[in-house]
Amino acid sequence: MDRSEPRPEDRHIPVMRDRVVDLLAPGIEAARAAGRAPLALDGTLGMGGHTQALLERFEDLSVIGVDRDPHALAMAAERLGPLAERLVPFHGTYDEVPQALAEAGAEGLDAALYDLGVSSYQLDDRERGFAYSYDAPLDMRMDTTAARSAEDLVAELDEAELRRIIRRDGEERFAGPIARAIVRAREQAPITTTGRLVEVIREAVPVSAGATGGHPAKRTFQALRIAVNEELDILERAMPAALDALHVGGRLVVMSYHSLEDRIAKRHLVQWATSTAPPGFPVVLPEHEPVVRMLTRGTERPTEQEIEENRRASSAKVRAVEKIRVSRTTA
Structure with a gap:
């Protein structure tokens, strides 16, 4: 070290x-x-x-x-x-x-x-992509030898499955709009970084929600992390x-x-x-x-x-x- x-x-x-x-x-x-x-x-x-x-x-x-x-x-x-x-x-x-x-x-x-x-x-290691507070590769794997990352889930899951995961594992009430926004955004260009995902989520979540619910990406990031790592x-x-x-x-x-x-x-x-x-x-x-x-x-x-x-x-x-x-x- x-x-x-x-x-x-x-x-x-x-x-x-x-x-x-x-x-x-x-x-x-x-x-x-x-x-x-x-x-x-x-x-x-x-x-x-x-x-x-x-x-x-x-x-x-x-x-x-x-x-x-x-x-x-x-x-x-x-x-x-x-x-x-x-x-x-x-x-x-x-x-x-x-x-x-x-x-x-x-x-x-x-x-x-x-x-x-x-x-x-793991939260402090920027290359692991767990945090929404800074830009990093969209990874979130606790085991770096595992096959599927958060980038893979965001790229491959259909809108219904994204909505289900974000709602179930993130308890996110805006799961529907967020899932739709992810699908639309990835049609334009792959979502490969935490910063880009945060931008997509911000566009989907009403500004007023941030006043009481904390960072708009918090629950979606939690959901993706839970799903990636089962x-x-x-x-x-x-x-x-x-x-x-x-x-x-x-x-x-x-x-x-x-x-x-x-x-x-x-x-x-x-x-x-x-x-x-x-x-x-x-x-x-x-x-x-x-x-x-x-x-x-x-x-x-x-x-x-x-x-x-x-x-x-x-x-x-x-x-x-x-x-x-x-x-x-x-x-």
């Missing part, structure tokens, strides 16, 4: 670091009590900030660090230094828990963290995959940054925390008992001080559960 550039640890402040570690800690302690070497999963390794905090607190802990971005795996290893000896890197997506465990030669987990969304360094589909698979991999007493923490992610996390966690016995049934059989115990009431949010130190933490929501009986939610 060019030493004129800031080090990874200087550019990244892990969101709610101490609270996340505190929530996961009892699962790690339970493994010790059972005579087992504790193992955690950081399903979204990024620059390794949360993993670093875990490895520093627990000297016998190993962490499987999952990330689809090869550059992130390299940066995290550099950040961790000697601690990286207890990191098992896995290049893939966070729904691939069985594969990650197999590569680590492990059977189960004692703690798992999903810190969702795009990482800070984020919601992966999260749907990742939730049960993590639960099934946890030992009884293990803990799962999910940190989301927008309502679509949080709804998925909430739905799974509430379902697992609820008895499946028929209402009024006199005896609840073990297989109908809840699988998890809620550790958070609703969601927990960053403190004002944390938001002051890291503005990107402002939208974070944390949910956490402890596994209380054996489960099998996936086929």
Whole structure:
């Protein structure tokens, strides 16, 4: 790395670091009590900030660090230094828990963290094309080896599919006009940069909408990023995959940054925390008992001080559960 550039640890402040570690800690302690070497999963390794905090607190802990971005795996290893000896890197997506465990030669987990969304360094890397605030190639791939970019989606999807994605994944009320504007604009010339896409969106969205809804391109960029990286589909698979991999007493923490992610996390966690016995049934059989115990009431949010130190933490929501009986939610 060019030493004129800031080090990874200087550019990244892990969101709610101490609270996340505190929530996961009892699962790690339970493994010790059972005579087992504790193992955690950081399903979204990024620059390794949360993993670093875990490895520093627990000297016998190993962490499987999952990330689809090869550059992130390299940066995290550099950040961790000697601690990286207890990191098992896995290049893939966070729904691939069985594969990650197999590569680590492990059977189960004692703690798992999903810190969702795009990482800070990806947002800051202009060539990645995640941000609408400056002109860059229209890419948005978290895994730079993946085949399809945002440019490909904008160029290839028909108007109906563009409208569906922008409405569903961006919750954008002007999805129809934006989709039509994209199709018209690409007939004149390919849309290959974030700056050009922003221009197209500005022309489609009423000026008055910006007074209350923030930047007019915000939701469309979110929708394209989610679609390019299949984020919601992966999260749907990742939730049960993590639960099934946890030992009884293990803990799962999910940190989301927008309502679509949080709804998925909430739905799974509430379902697992609820008895499946028929209402009024006199005896609840073990297989109908809840699988998890809620550790958070609703969601927990960053403190004002944390938001002051890291503005990107402002939208974070944390949910956490402890596994209380054996489960099998996936086929």
